[in-house]
Amino acid sequence: MPDELAQIVADYGGEKGALIPILQKVQERFGYLSEEAISRIAKLCRISESEVFGVASFYAQFYFTRRGRHSIKVCLGTACHVRGGERILDEIKRELRVESGGTTEDSKFSLERVACFGSCALAPVVVIDKDVYGRMTVSKAKEVITQYE
Amino acid sequence: MNFADIQKRAVAKWEELQRSPESRILVGAGTCGKAAGASAVLRAIDDALGRHGVKAAVIQVGCMGLCYAEPMIGIIKPGRPQIIYGNVQPEVATQLIADYVANDDLRPDLALGYIGDGKIDGIPNLFDLPVLKPQVRLILRNCGLIDPENIDHYIANGGYSGLVKALSMSPEAIIEEIKKSGLRGRGGAGFPTGQKWEFCRRAPGTEKYIVCNADEGDPGAFMNRSLLEGDPHSVLEGMVIGAYAIGANHGYIYCRAEYPLALERLRLALKQMEEYGLIGDNILGSGFNFHIKIKEGAGAFVCGEETALLASIEGKRGMPRSRPPFPAISGLWGKPTNINNVETWANAALILQKGADWYAQYGAERSKGTKTFALVGKVERTGLIEVPLGITLRQIIYDIGGGILKGKKFKAVQTGGPSGGCLPASLLDSPVDYESLTAAGSIMGSGGMIVADEDTCMVDLTRYFLTFTQAESCGKCPPCRVGTRQMLDILTRIVQGEGKPGDIQQLERIAMTVKQGSLCGLGQTAPNPVLTTLRYFRDEYEAHINQKRCPALVCKDLIAFYILPDKCQGCMICMRSCPVDAIGGGKRLVHVIDQSKCIKCGTCVDVCPPRFSAVVKVSGERVEVPSQPVPVQKPE
Numbered sequence: 090m091p092d093e094l095a096q097i098v099a100d101y102g103g104e105k106g107a108l109i110p111i112l113q114k115v116q117e118r119f120g121y122l123s124e125e126a127i128s129r130i131a132k133l134c135r136i137s138e139s140e141v142f143g144v145a146s147f148y149a150q151f152y153f154t155r156r157g158r159h160s161i162k163v164c165l166g167t168a169c170h171v172r173g174g175e176r177i178l179d180e181i182k183r184e185l186r187v188e189s190g191g192t193t194e195d196s197k198f199s200l201e202r203v204a205c206f207g208s209c210a211l212a213p214v215v216v217i218d219k220d221v222y223g224r225m226t227v228s229k230a231k232e233v234i235t236q237y238e
Numbered sequence: 239m240n241f242a243d244i245q246k247r248a249v250a251k252w253e254e255l256q257r258s259p260e261s262r263i264l265v266g267a268g269t270c271g272k273a274a275g276a277s278a279v280l281r282a283i284d285d286a287l288g289r290h291g292v293k294a295a296v297i298q299v300g301c302m303g304l305c306y307a308e309p310m311i312g313i314i315k316p317g318r319p320q321i322i323y324g325n326v327q328p329e330v331a332t333q334l335i336a337d338y339v340a341n342d343d344l345r346p347d348l349a350l351g352y353i354g355d356g357k358i359d360g361i362p363n364l365f366d367l368p369v370l371k372p373q374v375r376l377i378l379r380n381c382g383l384i385d386p387e388n389i390d391h392y393i394a395n396g397g398y399s400g401l402v403k404a405l406s407m408s409p410e411a412i413i414e415e416i417k418k419s420g421l422r423g424r425g426g427a428g429f430p431t432g433q434k435w436e437f438c439r440r441a442p443g444t445e446k447y448i449v450c451n452a453d454e455g456d457p458g459a460f461m462n463r464s465l466l467e468g469d470p471h472s473v474l475e476g477m478v479i480g481a482y483a484i485g486a487n488h489g490y491i492y493c494r495a496e497y498p499l500a501l502e503r504l505r506l507a508l509k510q511m512e513e514y515g516l517i518g519d520n521i522l523g524s525g526f527n528f529h530i531k532i533k534e535g536a537g538a539f540v541c542g543e544e545t546a547l548l549a550s551i552e553g554k555r556g557m558p559r560s561r562p563p564f565p566a567i568s569g570l571w572g573k574p575t576n577i578n579n580v581e582t583w584a585n586a587a588l589i590l591q592k593g594a595d596w597y598a599q600y601g602a603e604r605s606k607g608t609k610t611f612a613l614v615g616k617v618e619r620t621g622l623i624e625v626p627l628g629i630t631l632r633q634i635i636y637d638i639g640g641g642i643l644k645g646k647k648f649k650a651v652q653t654g655g656p657s658g659g660c661l662p663a664s665l666l667d668s669p670v671d672y673e674s675l676t677a678a679g680s681i682m683g684s685g686g687m688i689v690a691d692e693d694t695c696m697v698d699l700t701r702y703f704l705t706f707t708q709a710e711s712c713g714k715c716p717p718c719r720v721g722t723r724q725m726l727d728i729l730t731r732i733v734q735g736e737g738k739p740g741d742i743q744q745l746e747r748i749a750m751t752v753k754q755g756s757l758c759g760l761g762q763t764a765p766n767p768v769l770t771t772l773r774y775f776r777d778e779y780e781a782h783i784n785q786k787r788c789p790a791l792v793c794k795d796l797i798a799f800y801i802l803p804d805k806c807q808g809c810m811i812c813m814r815s816c817p818v819d820a821i822g823g824g825k826r827l828v829h830v831i832d833q834s835k836c837i838k839c840g841t842c843v844d845v846c847p848p849r850f851s852a853v854v855k856v857s858g859e860r861v862e863v864p865s866q867p868v869p870v871q872k873p874e
Contacts, residue, residue, distance in 0.1 A: 110534070211308070
């Protein structure tokens with residue numbers, strides 16, 4: 090891991106305001122921001138570790154623990170809320186025995202609730218990895234999940 | 239190559255495409271279209287074309303806004319207007335290729351309407367449909383009709399002519415033109431755009447910035463996403479014009495990472511602009527230099543607030559700061575900065591293309607032009623709409639939206655997202671403009687419009703918004719940090735049936751404190767959902783607090799499910815579906831719900847065959863049912 094991370098930082102060549110894009114690239118490559126990654130980014134960017142962690146922990150996009158192979162995001166935007174998104178989340182939680190924000194024991198799925206994907210006209214919406222599923226129902230959601238290995 | 243040549247070539251290519259002897263198939267493949275299954279439709283079309291040995295150009299276009307009819311495709315055969323088909327599942331697509339593309343059966347039964355000159359028997363003009371008739375599509379004029387990944391399509395339809403015109407004018411004259419148009423900020427606050435540009439232009443300093451705010455974080459809103467996906471150049475053209483008028487050489491687009499397709503299209507569009515000399519150094523030979531960088535948001539709602547957004551571009555925590563100094567004086571890296579919303583930039587381009595007078599003919603006295611809205615929630619026809627300002631809520635919900643889903647009763651419409659308010663039926667005839675919505679206690683906001691019906695609990699909906707704002711509060715100023723938490727705690731108690739007398743007054747007090755004392759827009763508007771629901775739906779709060787009853791039958795702690803012994807046929811369907819095995823009984827035995835085990839998920843209501851309808855949901859009352867399974871009383 091060391092060289093790839095250094096390369097990502099070097100690609101930004103000390104550009105102003107590059108910390109967030111660097112964190113995004115590192116997470117994209119390694120799946121999450123480990124303690125070691127944060128400490129190395131801090132050294133390479135010549136800022137304190139607390140500043141790096143302070144920025145990273147402010148934004149919902151960054152994870153500090155390893156994630157499952159697939160990410161399930163249940164939208165709970167307003168449109169999804171009034172059309173029953175919560176029920177779908179409850180059912181997935183029960184089915185996979187995982188809390189939102191958590192990862193299943195077999196590391197297959199990470200489950201998250203998110204505020205809005207902007208696909209509100211097709212509410213309720215579930216996003217698995219990069220696939221967007223609209224007009225979900227409890228039973229359709231359960232069926233969709235089984236398609237992922 | 240100068241712009242006249244570029245334009246001539248683009249128009250020639252566009253016309254050639256219109257005259258092409260080949261059929262064209264346009265597939266709505268924005269995020270919504272894909273969520274509705276456009277990818278499978280694309281595959282089905284390819285397969286079918288291959289099978290029939292027909293050649294046709296398949297083009298992916300943005301969203302036409304008729305989300306309720308997704309997936310949608312349009313078919314253009316030489317010499318005929320485009321025919322739009324809705325709810326095209328893969329098997330329907332296969333059928334359409336066989337019937338219409340390979341043969342010549344128009345399949346009016348599957349068509350929504352046609353677009354273009356001519357007339358087709360049995361198929362209406364698309365723009366005469368009730369959903370489109372009241373709409374005025376200026377900003378969305380190209381969405382769904384041009385290929386967003388082809389800059390020539392945009393240019394052939396008048397694109398970048400506004401920039402050419404702007405470059406021949408003085409910056410002051412451009413600002414005058416924008417002022418004359420009456421354009422106000424489309425991000426929600428409605429500040430006059432021309433004035434904002436002028437502040438920044440006049441600010442001392444040679445290094446200035448402009449920013450496009452594409453951090454569309456309001457849950458229930460997707461106007462900006464659709465525009466960026468469907469017609470990215472319209473926004474970019476506005477930015478270049480604005481940069482020239484303001485005197486900025488650098489611009490940023492701050493776009494949510496949750497919008498991958500919009501980001502991809504923006505990157506591609508910038509590359510195409512570079513090739514044509516529409517961005518970079520010496521734009522179209524004018525000597526004006528302008529560069530745009532894209533910044534991906536990292537998931538923080540507060541970054542839609544302008545000072546927080548700037549902090550985030552600078553690589554810091556996205557926390558707002560107090561104003562003044564306003565960004566126009568001291569913004570990004572301490573330099574004068576002008577920030578506008580996606581839609582505002584697109585409006586600016588249109589004003590320069592068509593002129594301020596033309597633009598000002600649309601809209602209301604103090605709110606000029608059109609506004610896009612994401613019409614969602616419990617309406618028949620959900621979608622992305624564009625209407626002249628001044629139209630009434632009723633026209634939007636009933637004429638365009640087709641009324642409430644499944645013929646239910648309207649309860650409220652929520653505008654302005656978590657910063658807005660919930661308006662009741664008595665306000666349905668008020669016009670949609672900045673002043674009227676503010677007077678009603680809501681805001682225009684960026685354009686989310688969520689309709690709630692009789693099955694929506696207003697207390698629960700308010701709690702939902704507070705859950706959101708509480709989580710998204712950045713924590714910098716105490717009124718917002720502590721106040722949103724306190725309001726959420728009270729609302730949570732109320733929906734759990736633990737409301738106390740005095741809660742309503744307490745909520746009002748906290749709401750006013752948060753509204754007056756918070757640093758930024760997030761905190762100042764977070765109490766709006768609480769205040770408007772207390773104003774218009776107070777009886778629902780009182781029912782929860784005093785009678786421990788949820789009139790809309792939503793709040794889990796206040797409702798119960800019962801199986802009626804005179805209706806249950808003992809078919810065991812609900813028993814088998816119950817996820818927690820809370821239903822007892824057996825074949826031909828009336829089923830009984832163990833209330834202590836029931837998690838109120840409602841699955842039993844969903845699965846009970848409609849001809850029995852044996853499961854009821856109640857709040858604040860007890861239904862007499864046997865405590866043990868008994869034989870079915872009235873066999874079918």
